[in-house]
Amino acid sequence: MESVFDILAEPNRRAILSLLVSSQQSVGEIERQLRMPQPMVSKHLRVLREAGFVESTVDAQRRLYRLKPEPFQEVDAWLAPFRRFWSAHLDALERHLDRMDPPTASKQKTKKKTRRPNGGRDKGAKK
């Protein structure tokens, strides 16, 4: 149970988190909305709490759980490098499709420089 991704891997936990987006909820409310046995809810909430995804306050016998932002921001941060990649990907796709045009229409002059999307490494020139 190391990373935030371990926590999010569990579907029921993701369901709980989604529930808590709208507002804080008691254990019983979560239990009813997700139709999930109460010990299971409590157990998942414990995991979520220890991972910093939620926090709770006491209201008589109830515990009200609400979201905490930090772990989500951590996921967001992890995603950042890939976000750069996928926005750049549209350009690459564009170039790709450009080279992909129907061969029947015109002669392929691919022999001109053979520019590959390879990033510089030369595929054929091994050894």
Next chain:
Amino acid sequence: MESVFDILAEPNRRAILSLLVSSQQSVGEIERQLRMPQPMVSKHLRVLREAGFVESTVDAQRRLYRLKPEPFQEVDAWLAPFRRFWSAHLDALERHLDRMDPPTASKQKTKKKTRRPNGGRDKGAKK
């Protein structure tokens, strides 16, 4: 192995993905950089490929793996509602602390009407 989060839960898989951000890599290159036994690399790559995180092309005996954007975008999409939450969180916290200011009673025991600090939602009107 249902969701993208299951895939990302594995640290070695995340490491592989991070490697591939810079450029496509062969299995051997990944193996060396991550100091990980080759069958393990291949197996994780298979999982990543079947989940749509990577794709491969053949280069002689090598397979070159590169990232595909869709699953990352899926994670990003899942994160969206929470992103709204955590940017709004500062305001909410502010208001919360404002109400929390102890004029007389720091007691959170609801002694009277049992009005829950639920934010004004009439959730109890069911049944």
Next chain:
DNA sequence: CCGGAATATACATGTCAAGGTATATAAGAA
């Protein structure tokens, strides 16, 4: 064709966490 390199797959093993059931703790209400 043979040998070796690069990668994939098959099989066996162990670990860990999710789910279920039962019980414990805690806080009203009567």
Next chain:
DNA sequence: TTCTTATATACCTTGACATGTATATTCCGG
């Protein structure tokens, strides 16, 4: 007190993977 509600925890079983080892496949060069 005793009963009831709300939540937490303890124990157990089971199944899913991750890992390691061994082997299969594929490709190239000689």
